[in-house]
Amino acid sequence: MIRSINIFLICTSVAMLAGVYTLKFSIEGTASERTALSAKISDQEGQLSLLKADWAVLNQPGHVAPIIKRHQAELAVAPVAQAQFGAFADLPMRPARPDTAAMDALFEAIADGIDPIDAILELEGIE
Amino acid sequence: MAVIGDDFTPTIALDGARKQRGNLTQARIRWMMLALVIGFGLVGGRLVQLGMVESDQTIEGQARDVITATRPPILDRNGLEMAVDIRVPSLFAEPRRIVDVEEAVSKLRTVLPNLDEAWLRNRLTGDRGFVWVQRELTPAIQDAVMRLGIPGIDFITESKRFYPGMNEAAHILGSTNVDNQGISGIERHMDSESVALLQELGLARGNALTPVELSVDMRVQHVMHEQLVDAMTRYQAIAAAGVMLDIHTGEVIALASLPDFNPNEPATALVKDTFNRITSGIFEPGSIFKTVTMAGALDAGAVRITDQFDARYGIRFGRYTIDDFHGKHRILALPEVYKYSSNIGTIRVMQAMGKDSYRAFLSRMKFDERVQFELPEMRVPSVPKDFSEVGAATASFGHGLSVSPLHMVTAYAAFANGGNYIAPTLYKRSAAEAEPLYERVLQPRTSEYLRYLMRLNAISTGGSGSQMNKAALGYRVGGKTGTAEKVVDGRYSSSKVTNFFASAFPLDNPRYAMVIMVDEPKAENPQSGTTAGWNAGTITGRIVQRVAPMLGIAPDFSEMLDQQIVPAEVRQLYPEGF
Numbered sequence: 211m212i213r214s215i216n217i218f219l220i221c222t223s224v225a226m227l228a229g230v231y232t233l234k235f236s237i238e239g240t241a242s243e244r245t246a247l248s249a250k251i252s253d254q255e256g257q258l259s260l261l262k263a264d265w266a267v268l269n270q271p272g273h274v275a276p277i278i279k280r281h282q283a284e285l286a287v288a289p290v291a292q293a294q295f296g297a298f299a300d301l302p303m304r305p306a307r308p309d310t311a312a313m314d315a316l317f318e319a320i321a322d323g324i325d326p327i328d329a330i331l332e333l334e335g336i337e
Numbered sequence: 338m339a340v341i342g343d344d345f346t347p348t349i350a351l352d353g354a355r356k357q358r359g360n361l362t363q364a365r366i367r368w369m370m371l372a373l374v375i376g377f378g379l380v381g382g383r384l385v386q387l388g389m390v391e392s393d394q395t396i397e398g399q400a401r402d403v404i405t406a407t408r409p410p411i412l413d414r415n416g417l418e419m420a421v422d423i424r425v426p427s428l429f430a431e432p433r434r435i436v437d438v439e440e441a442v443s444k445l446r447t448v449l450p451n452l453d454e455a456w457l458r459n460r461l462t463g464d465r466g467f468v469w470v471q472r473e474l475t476p477a478i479q480d481a482v483m484r485l486g487i488p489g490i491d492f493i494t495e496s497k498r499f500y501p502g503m504n505e506a507a508h509i510l511g512s513t514n515v516d517n518q519g520i521s522g523i524e525r526h527m528d529s530e531s532v533a534l535l536q537e538l539g540l541a542r543g544n545a546l547t548p549v550e551l552s553v554d555m556r557v558q559h560v561m562h563e564q565l566v567d568a569m570t571r572y573q574a575i576a577a578a579g580v581m582l583d584i585h586t587g588e589v590i591a592l593a594s595l596p597d598f599n600p601n602e603p604a605t606a607l608v609k610d611t612f613n614r615i616t617s618g619i620f621e622p623g624s625i626f627k628t629v630t631m632a633g634a635l636d637a638g639a640v641r642i643t644d645q646f647d648a649r650y651g652i653r654f655g656r657y658t659i660d661d662f663h664g665k666h667r668i669l670a671l672p673e674v675y676k677y678s679s680n681i682g683t684i685r686v687m688q689a690m691g692k693d694s695y696r697a698f699l700s701r702m703k704f705d706e707r708v709q710f711e712l713p714e715m716r717v718p719s720v721p722k723d724f725s726e727v728g729a730a731t732a733s734f735g736h737g738l739s740v741s742p743l744h745m746v747t748a749y750a751a752f753a754n755g756g757n758y759i760a761p762t763l764y765k766r767s768a769a770e771a772e773p774l775y776e777r778v779l780q781p782r783t784s785e786y787l788r789y790l791m792r793l794n795a796i797s798t799g800g801s802g803s804q805m806n807k808a809a810l811g812y813r814v815g816g817k818t819g820t821a822e823k824v825v826d827g828r829y830s831s832s833k834v835t836n837f838f839a840s841a842f843p844l845d846n847p848r849y850a851m852v853i854m855v856d857e858p859k860a861e862n863p864q865s866g867t868t869a870g871w872n873a874g875t876i877t878g879r880i881v882q883r884v885a886p887m888l889g890i891a892p893d894f895s896e897m898l899d900q901q902i903v904p905a906e907v908r909q910l911y912p913e914g915f
Contacts, residue, residue, distance in 0.1 A: 252424075252494065255424065256423075256424030256494060259421070259422060259423045259424050260423055260424070262418070262421055263421050263423045263499045263501060266417070266418035266421055266501035267501040269417055269418075269501075270417070270501050270502050270503075270505070270555065270559075271505075271555055271556050271558075271559035271560075272502055272503065272505045272559050272562070272563075273501075275559060275563070289882075289883060290886055292810055292811040292812070292882070292892035292894075295886070295891055295892050297891065297893070
């Protein structure tokens with residue numbers, strides 16, 4: 211009885227020992243992975259900061275303006291002059307809408323073979 | 338039954354085998370317990386000892402965290418970066434771990450030939466734990482040094498400040514030292530506010546800091562800087578500077594001063610003459626101060642806009658006679674006094690007000706104290722405590738007192754915005770935030786008069802702002818020129834002048850005030866002169882012509898707007914408003 215309990219306990223302790231060891235090694239693996247990742251992150255953050263700085267330089271008006279000046283001829287651009295600005299007040303009023311009903315009537319009449327011009331000419335007595 | 342006798346022999350106790358073994362076991366258990374207690378005590382003691390050890394977290398007396406601490410990015414009002422942090426490798430050595438100093442020195446100097454050999458050898462010998470070799474290098478150099486494979490030489494990543502705008506906003510931003518602490522400009526102001534505290538607590542790591550938003554508009558700043566650089570060559574001036582304010586919020590839209598420096602190389606800021614002329618340069622403002630005199634006298638009701646002044650003869654003060662520069666030598670109405678920039682007329686206006694109340698008005702406009710502003714580089718203006726007769730007379734047209742251009746632009750902002758003094762700022766500030774800070778210095782009525790006078794200067798014939806108006810046609814700019822003679826060997830020199838043009842636009846509904854300064858300009862060509870209208874004036878015109886569309890101001894050529902600015906009482910007298 212006692213002996214079988216002892217054997218059982220020894221077996222469980224060996225199993226537990228093995229479990230603890232595997233856990234320990236897996237944790238060490240995870241920790242080194244984490245270290246590698248954080249190193250990679252900080253490295254990439256460094257690269258990102260450089261890229262952001264580059265981006266900021268490229269966006270500066272002081273960087274863009276000379277480029278535009280150099281290519282003024284090809285791009286046909288120039289600083290905007292006051293005369294180029296329009297205002298809403300300068301727009302002409304919208305023209306009257308075409309009389310669609312009358313146009314339809316005219317086309318229908320032409321389709322029916324009635325020539326309105328002929329009628330006018332007859333009135334004038336030209337024909 | 339015991340026999341009781343006198344002679345006892347000692348009894349012999351005979352233990353059985355089991356009892357003996359029991360005793361032995363007891364003893365063994367005690368020994369084991371002792372051994373265990375000692376063993377665990379040792380382990381526990383060692384643990385406590387390890388807990389007490391303080392690992393070396395400092396680098397030459399500074400915490401490692403501070404070295405890698407970051408600063409918040411600085412953005413302009415449109416969110417464009419004006420200053421960012423970049424991560425750079427810094428080279429350090431651990432002399433304790435260096436095996437062969439000579440080899441290390443010779444190898445390092447193949448990559449970094451600018452290092453002094455004796456200095457480097459001295460640096461690498463000894464048994465210190467940490468010494469800097471060179472800070473803020475490039476990734477390429479880092480690779481090259483790593484390839485040398487010297488033991489005890491390594492890199493640490495530091496934050497370095499980088500200013501993508503280069504020279505353009507140098508005086509606004511200032512610069513930082515190698516430890517990432519602000520040493521001038523807004524960088525230093527930020528430190529005094531909060532960043533330094535964050536860094537001390539070790540919280541300023543990573544890039545999670547809230548960006549600082551400035552009021553500056555980089556586009557306008559670029560145009561102003563470009564025009565000032567152009568002016569330096571065009572007029573062969575020794576210096577030029579300009580500042581633009583939003584008059585309703587007091588926000589600085591642009592601020593530039595030449596000669597300037599590159600904030601990426603802080604050493605360039607130590608060159609003579611690169612000081613910020615807008616805040617820490619004080620000058621005799623010359624005729625742009627006449628606007629202040631007019632404002633004071635009109636506001637006090639001492640003169641009316643339609644009053645006439647006798648400018649036929651110079652005014653005598655003992656041995657001195659003060660005369661006009663381009664004298665008309667006739668009776669002038671107040672708008673004409675302003676337009677022709679008549680010294681005599683201005684003195685009469687000041688005298689109508691009285692010299693003591695004039696001095697009090699200067700205090701009300703805060704001309705005798707520092708402007709409240711974020712930049713640490715400020716100088717106290719020099720305005721006499723009280724004026725003599727002649728002192729007040731010269732002060733009325735801007736001589737005999739020195740103020741900074743920032744004072745002038747703040748005053749002009751108050752003149753144009755309806756008479757509210759608002760201290761300028763470099764941080765973003767909305768109109769709602771600004772309004773509680775308003776301080777009424779003029780009646781709205783006076784502000785209207787002044788706007789009319791400034792605009793008159795630009796549009797009427799013979800006005801000193803006509804050169805400016807040519808370039809900025811349609812944007813309703815108006816202002817006042819100032820040509821202040823410099824003191825050379827204790828006398829005013831007519832060849833060395835400081836020129837100013839103080840302006841506001843668009844005057845039918847003013848939004849911005851600007852002061853441009855050119856120091857010791859020469860004539861551009863034989864047909865032009867050296868007075869302010871020719872240089873500071875035209876620069877102003879060109880700047881407005883470029884920036885008005887960016888600021889959302891549409892050009893308008895209608896005469897109506899200019900007519901509406903003319904006050905009613907002037908129109909009754911002069912129907913065409915001069």
